[in-house]
Amino acid sequence: MFLIHIWAASIAGAVVIAGLAMGHVAAATFMWGAILGLVLGVPAALLNWVYLRPNRSREIGWTWPIANRIRAAAKQHPKTR
Numbered sequence: 646m647f648l649i650h651i652w653a654a655s656i657a658g659a660v661v662i663a664g665l666a667m668g669h670v671a672a673a674t675f676m677w678g679a680i681l682g683l684v685l686g687v688p689a690a691l692l693n694w695v696y697l698r699p700n701r702s703r704e705i706g707w708t709w710p711i712a713n714r715i716r717a718a719a720k721q722h723p724k725t726r
Contacts, residue, residue: 649691652685655682656686657679657686660678661674
C-alpha cells in the first residue's frame with residue numbers, strides 16, 4: 646500500500662506541477678493529475694513491488710513477464726563497485 650501511495654502521489658504531483666507551469670490554472674488540472682496518478686501510479690507501484698519482493702510475489706501468483714525480464718537482466722549485468 647505504501648508504494649501505491651508514493652507512486653500515485655508522485656505522478657499526480659508531477660502532472661499538476663507541469664500543468665500549472667504551463668498556465669493551466671483550473672480544477673481540471675488537478676483532476677487530470679489525480680486520474681493520471683492513479684492510472685499510471687498503481688501499475689507502476691505493483692510492478693515495483695513485484696521487482697523488490699520476487700519471492701513473496703511468486704508465492705501469491707503475481708509473476709509479471711516484464712519484471713522477470715528486468716530481474717534477469719539485472720542478474721546478467723551486476724553492478725560494478
